[in-house]
Amino acid sequence: MASTIRVRAIAGADSTEVQALVQHPMDSGFVKDSKGELIPPHHIETVQFETGGKVVFTALWGPAVSKDPFVKFTFKGGKKGDDLKITWVDNKGSTDTTTAKIA
Amino acid sequence: MNAARGGFLSPTRRGLLKGAALATVFGAGMNMMRSVVAFAADAAGWPAEAFKLKSQADTLKALYGKTAEASDKVKLDAPEIAENGAVVPISISTTLPKVTSISVMVAENPNALAASYKIPEGTLPAVSNRLKMAKTSMVIAVVESDGKLYSASKEVKVTVGGCGG
Numbered sequence: 001m002a003s004t005i006r007v008r009a010i011a012g013a014d015s016t017e018v019q020a021l022v023q024h025p026m027d028s029g030f031v032k033d034s035k036g037e038l039i040p041p042h043h044i045e046t047v048q049f050e051t052g053g054k055v056v057f058t059a060l061w062g063p064a065v066s067k068d069p070f071v072k073f074t075f076k077g078g079k080k081g082d083d084l085k086i087t088w089v090d091n092k093g094s095t096d097t098t099t100a101k102i103a
Numbered sequence: 104m105n106a107a108r109g110g111f112l113s114p115t116r117r118g119l120l121k122g123a124a125l126a127t128v129f130g131a132g133m134n135m136m137r138s139v140v141a142f143a144a145d146a147a148g149w150p151a152e153a154f155k156l157k158s159q160a161d162t163l164k165a166l167y168g169k170t171a172e173a174s175d176k177v178k179l180d181a182p183e184i185a186e187n188g189a190v191v192p193i194s195i196s197t198t199l200p201k202v203t204s205i206s207v208m209v210a211e212n213p214n215a216l217a218a219s220y221k222i223p224e225g226t227l228p229a230v231s232n233r234l235k236m237a238k239t240s241m242v243i244a245v246v247e248s249d250g251k252l253y254s255a256s257k258e259v260k261v262t263v264g265g266c267g268g
Contacts, residue, residue: 015227028235030213045146056226062154064209064217064235066190072231073220089146 016078211240
């Protein structure tokens with residue numbers, strides 16, 4: 001299966017900019033379906049970004065984060081060809097992980 | 104032949120099983136500590152209580168155990184008017200030193216806290232994301248800098264809500 005995570009990490013002079021897009025419904029638990037029944041909450045809770053054995057960014061997400069969430073951040077260091085590992089876990093215990101190369 | 108058996112009990116597989124067992128035990132422990140019923144164990148380190156609260160003050164107390172003061176050094180980028188409340192682009196950055204955490208809250212959402220980010224040393228104190236907004240509301244960005252909380256807020260008008268049915 002294709003990864004749910006799309007990531008673009010670009011190394012600059014002394015820092016690396018990371019943009020990640022995750023495919024996930026991010027159901028809030030407040031929305032009703034066509035039958036008028038509440039769709040139970042189903043959303044990502046944590047996303048972790050690691051490079052060189054170090055966590056560079058952790059996102060803690062609630063149901064108010066948009067569907068197919070996007071996040072952007074920048075960390076110091078990182079060079080072209082380095083691995084960047086991204087892992088998410090949702091409230092149902094599902095998880096996905098991917099390793100991207102910094103470009 | 105022993106090859107099949109060897110494969111079955113290979114170190115990798117054992118490690119996996121052990122990991123799964125540990126995760127289950129840990130998850131169960133986390134659930135017992137929680138007063139509310141959850142369908143599955145929440146991800147480790149996820150502040151479930153903070154994400155359930157309605158008011159900003161309570162959320163900050165649950166998340167950081169302190170209150171925030173407004174600061175013009177916290178920059179909150181959000182649209183004046185969001186046509187679609189389901190996808191509101193919001194960026195937060197700051198010039199404050201020693202930032203360890205950035206959180207964003209939407210006052211009028213069913214639960215105030217939308218997202219919280221841990222910023223380790225070496226990561227710049229700036230983050231962009233996209234949030235859902237139920238209706239027109241104040242959006243509050245909170246930055247933890249050198250152990251203190253600083254905030255900035257902005258009203259975003261929403262024409263079509265992103266949280267209701």
